[in-house]
Amino acid sequence: MPRGGKKGHKGRSKQFSNPEEIDRQMRAQREKEENGGEEPENSSESDKESSDDEDCEQKRKGVEGLIEIENPNRISQKNKKVPELEASAPKELSRREREEIEKQRAKERYMKLHLEGKTEQARADLARLAIIKKQREEAAKKREDLRKEKEVEATKAKR
Structure with a gap:
């Protein structure tokens, strides 16, 4: 018998992102970070379409667009390059x-x-x-x- 009895399973079916879509989004995000938030001029059509989709997702409903809430628990991880890590490394050693x-x-x-x-x-x-x-x-x-x-x-x- 199926999962939900005679009538079938009521839950949503899972949707998986295909790898090309994920790669495209990652590339667009990296380019956006490198250019300081500016959209690159020489990006392909597919990248522009995906960035348009991201803009729609970023638009907020109602008053959310006016109020910026900063959640300290939600810090975006920024990848640091090795020279930056070495320069910002503390000179003092820990007790251990x-x-x-x-x-x-x-x-x-x-x-x-x-x-x-x-x-x-x-x-x-x-x-x-x-x-x-x-x-x-x-x-x-x-x-x-x-x-x-x-x-x-x-x-x-x-x-």
């Missing part, structure tokens, strides 16, 4: 950015001191390494002594 930079610098200073062996952790690491080296040297000497003893016993057994 400053803290992040300070943290990185502190970490770099600590690593530098650590590599030089001036921090307590570096001293503890070096002491631990010295103990481990000493233990390994002793173990290597014991292995060497055992190997020599085995060689001596092997030469005695052959005789």
